Amino acid sequence: MFCTRCGTSVSQESKFCPSCGLDLSTVTPLATGQAPVEQSEEDIVREALKDEYEIIQELGRGGMAIVFRAREKQLDREVAVKVLPFSLAFDAEFVERFQREARTSAKLEHASIIPIYRVGRSGRVIYFVMKFLRGSSLSELLAQRGALPLDELKKMLKETAGALGYAHRNGIVHRDIKPDNIMFDESGHAVVTDFGIAKAGTGTRLTGTGMAIGTPHYMSPEQARAQKLDGRSDIYSLGVVAYQSLVGTVPFDGEDAFSIGYKHITEPLPVPPLKSAEHRRVFEVIEKMMAKAPEDRFQAAEEVMVALDGKPVVIATQPTLAMSAAETAVLPQGAVARRMATQASTPTTPMPRTEPRLVPVKRKRSGVLVGTFFMLVLLGGGGGGAYYYFGVLGNQAPGFLQGVFPPKPQQAAPVPVPDSVALAAQRADSLARDSAAAAQRAAAELPNTGTLTLEGIPTRGRLTVDGEPKEGPKLTLDAGSRRIEITAPGYEKVTLTVAIARGRDTTIAVTMRRPAAQPAGGGPAVEERPEDVCANPGPAYNRNDACYDAPPRATVAPLVPLDERIQGEPTPVTLWIKVSEDGRGLSFQIITHSNDPLFDRTAAGFAMSILYNPAQKDGKPVEGWVRMRLVPQPR
Known part of the structure; x- marks a missing residue:
């Protein structure tokens, strides 16, 4: 019997083809020599x-x-x-x-x-x-038109951000935002598709080897590193879509997935030509959406919607209904926010302005009664007190008594005009007092410390201040005389005595010399240049643990997913990777090449895109090289 799809010989008991996986129960069994017929x-x-x-x-x-x-x-x-x-x-x-x-x-x-x-x-x-959906996708629209007008771009971004914000609040991260997954219905309304499908591909088998899930051109830096994702990754991907919709091209491109991911991680966002101030304002929003670090982006998709309107973002802790003249958008939480997120953005109808209208005001009888009562009190014996209170002391009488006790005119206080000599003396004396007080305050406010900056210390140099180890090159030290000692592998020790002034910054350029060696048999000393075992990777690297106590370690398995252009089974690649103090790949050197040059580039890109646990020296992270052997992931 033969498989009807690939022609592989199969037994009659087989349910699936061992080569192509075809379900043999859905096809007509074929005997040897029959023409294949496949559903x-x-x-x-x-x-x-x-x-x-x-x-x-x-x-x-x-x-x-x-x-x-x-x-x-x-x-x-x-x-x-x-x-x-x-x-x-x-x-x-x-x-x-x-x-x-x-x-x-x-x-x-x-x-x-x-x-x-x-x-x-x-x-x-x-x-x-x-x-x-009977409409087209955003990718089809961009293929036809190249870029979107600003009003269409902003409308699409607001509607898409509203959908993402709602999904994020419900614990769903899309992970594959791209123009293919943004559709338009018959009325031109943007609709996000494939929710949950991209996130479904997070099984152990797919991500256990550090394989990133998503589309390379639209991946966030943390997605390219195969790290844990949250809603801010979707905001970055939407920023890439916005960039492409504004400019007509994606911001980062390359010959393979790893080169594209590496650019997302390391390269700054290209600034395209911007036609107008409105284009520049939209691009500023896109820049924030595509910040490399998630904490530097918008923290919620709703903030993107508000920023596109040019308004500051204020997140209320409870649903709030307020009237304010300030241009401030309050984004409520909870059920009200969910209802707002489902509504399309519509222009606000302003309230019509009306002219003030004069309305006749009826005088209340209560004022007349109070006045009558007050007059009766005056006539009943309080007249003398009223005369003293209003007439002598000059207090202002109520309106109905101002005919009896008119208000006294306010007299202006006399302004003395000193002669020019006296005025100049007063000013000089005042300035002298102010200057003395300022000097006393400045002296009192000076800290008891000063700053010392040491320039020219080698990378692995160590220094002590009065015998106590310090981390340089910029130090904050107590004022006074300080003894500085600087050592580095392959250099002579340098000893300095520095006076630290209160509140002052002091900078000293340090010159460290190689030790001179005395040749056998006498003669002039010649300079010996000892090997710096931490400068470059090689057999002597980290001799006697001079560079680190613990080497850098990759956070994922060294299995490199194969590019579809790689044919056959490439041999492994061995290389040195320079890892920074924060666990990022800085550079690489290939030690042993693969039999496929394309796999060399793919492996190097993979090694530069993943994260590492940095090297440790004296319990602190340091920069260091690590040797890695990268093998192809089984197909």
Whole structure:
């Protein structure tokens, strides 16, 4: 018997082809010499779902799914059926996570998130049923037009950010935001698709070797490093989409996935030509979205929406309803925020301005009664007191008594005009007192310390101050005379005595010399240049633990995913990687090359993109080289 797809000889008891994985139960068994007859994937899907869905046509396919246009028979509506490729159906863990994440994404109900109607399995067919969108994707739009006008760009970003913000609040990170996954419905409203599918690919098998999940051009730096992600990674990816929609090209490109990821991690964002002030303002928002460090980006997708309107972001702790003349947008939390996130952005209708209208005011009788009562008190014996209070002391009388006790005119206080000599003397005396007081305050406010900066110390130099080890080259020391000793591998010790002044900065250029060696048999001394075992990697590197006590260590296994252009099985690569104090790859040197030059570049890019635990010296992280052997990941 032979497989109808690839022609491999199979036994009659086999259920699946050992070469291509074809389900032999779905095809007609063929004897030797028969022409192969194979069912297409569309025929298999049509047969499996025929009771509930009528498959109309295939809409598209990719590495993660095949999408069909179909009609749901019971509700008589058009839907989209997304099917997991049969090649992935053999991975039980992937299938289980795929279905679980799909069920989670089905709970997301938002105007800018494509609704998932059903998640199911029929035989080998694992599928989603979703709303059918008759519009195009953002990638198709960019392919036709190159870039978007600002108003369309801002509208798309706001609607997409609203969807992401809602998903993030519900614990879902998309992980694969790109133009292909942003669709437009018939009215031009942006809709985010493939929620949960990208996150479903986080099984141990897929990420255990440091393999990054996502599309390289739109990956965040932490995603390229295969680190743990949160919603800020989606904000970065949306920033890449915004950059492409504004400029017409992606910000970082390269010949392979690792070179692109390396640029996302290390290179600054290219600044394109910007036509207007509005273009520059939108680009500033994109810059913040694409900050390398997640803490430097917008911390929530709603902040992107507010920033696009040019307003400051104020996050309220509770739903707040306030009237303010300031241009401040208050983003409520909770149910009110969720309702706001589902509403499309609409212009606000201003309240009409009206002219003030004169309204006749009726005088209240209570004022007349109070005045009458007050007059009776005066006539009843209080007249003398009133005369003293209003007439003598000059206090202002009520309006109805001002005819009896008119207000006294205010007299201006006399202003003395001193002669010029006296005025100059007063000013000089005042300035002298102020200067003396300022000098006393400055002397009192001076700290009891000063700053010492030592320039020219070698990288692995060590220094002590009065016998106590210090970390340089900039030191804050107590005022007074200080004894400084500086040592470094391969250099003579330098001893200095420095006077530290209160509140002063002192800079000293240190010159360290190589020790001179006396040749045998006398004669003039010649300078000996001892080997600096920490300068370059090699056999003598870190001799006697001079460079570090513990070497750098990669945080992931040294298994390099193979580029599709690499043919056959490449041999491993051995190289030196220079690792910084914060665990980033700085440079590399290849020791042993692979038999495939492309794998050399792929392995080097992989080694530069992952994170490391830095080298340790005296319990502190230091820069250091580490030798690594990188092998290809099994296909």
